[in-house]
Amino acid sequence: MTVETIASRDNPRLKRLRRLVADGAAYRRDGRVWIEGDHLCGAMLARGRQPETVVCTQAGLAWVGAQQAAGRLDRQVAVWEVTDALMAWISPLESPPAVAFLAPLGAPAAITAGLPTVVLDRLQDPGNVGSILRSAAAFGFRQVLALRGTVALWAPKVLRAGMGAHFALQLVEGAQASALAGLGVPLLATSSHQGEFLHAARLPWPCAWLLGHEGQGVSPDLMAQAGLVVRIAQPGGEESLNVAAAAAICLHASAVAAMGCASRR
Missing domain, CATH: 3.30.1330.30 (Ribosomal protein L30/S12)
Incomplete structure (x- = not known):
């Protein structure tokens, strides 16, 4: 060399x-x-x-x-x-x-309709974002859409937490909330106090999960666009889960639902 x-x-x-x-x-x-x-x-x-x-x-x-x-x-x-x-x-x-x-870095990616997607709404913690990217790649999601106000996806701390997931995903940064209309898949969101329980819900595939700010959650405007709101059963009684932990549970549930859909075809 x-x-x-x-x-x-x-x-x-x-x-x-x-x-x-x-x-x-x-x-x-x-x-x-x-x-x-x-x-x-x-x-x-x-x-x-x-x-x-x-x-x-x-x-x-x-x-x-x-x-x-x-x-x-x-x-x-x-x-x-x-x-x-x-x-x-x-x-x-x-x-x-x-x-x-x-x-x-390459040219900025454009939103691709029809892909299983994760939408990040103003998430601030690099460790959380990197962990979510890792879960997204592991559970078959192919696109991550970071709305304005979300931490930089290619920042060093996010890269380290992602453990290589960045290279398996189509990443779109700096998008406006209005861009969600172009996804062309059902929007899903979680709540700590409303919606049907995740384990009992019929999850669509492909879909887009809305994951919100660590302290404020998904913004009300985005929550209003969700076609399905679910909550995660927490028999231990905690008020809520860390967003990266909730994301892993929800994305895994979607992956299981997707395998069920494939087996019925």
Whole structure:
């Protein structure tokens, strides 16, 4: 492989890279995202996507070579070798990775009608959002629509919590609530105090689940658009569930319903 060694913080490319990494929403302006660690980088390659640049320490060169040898990483992709200290300077992680990708974001995705979808309404916690993306990918949802006010989907903390789910989903950011009309599937929402119980409900497939702000829930305007409102049985008596936990339960229920629909065909 052809490797360029960069040994100084004064390198203008590393300075630009550090600014990009430090600002979780800078990818929207730059059109590129920072992917850290061999797990996330491997997940990206497994989906047939290529980085613009590989940034690695000496310890990461063996992994890069193995990906090239296996045909997963294009040999034409630039490889920058940096010292451990420089990787620690770039990365926000307490334990910096041996390898990372600088990857093109691509053109903004448009909403695709008819897909099983998750709609995020002003969610703020990166861990919650990443966990929801992971559940969405695991349970057969193919599109995630983030309404305005939702945390940046490609922010580093969301990426880490998503564990590679980003590369299995069509992600649409910054949408208006009016865009939901273009989904073309039934809208479902949860409530802590109304609606039929999830385990007894007849769930449509495909569908779109509305998941709301951690403190305020789904906005009243969106809730009014839901064709079905359900609640999750909580025999332990807690007032409500964390939104990521509720999402996992609801999306799994939809996946089970979808398998039942398929078996009846």
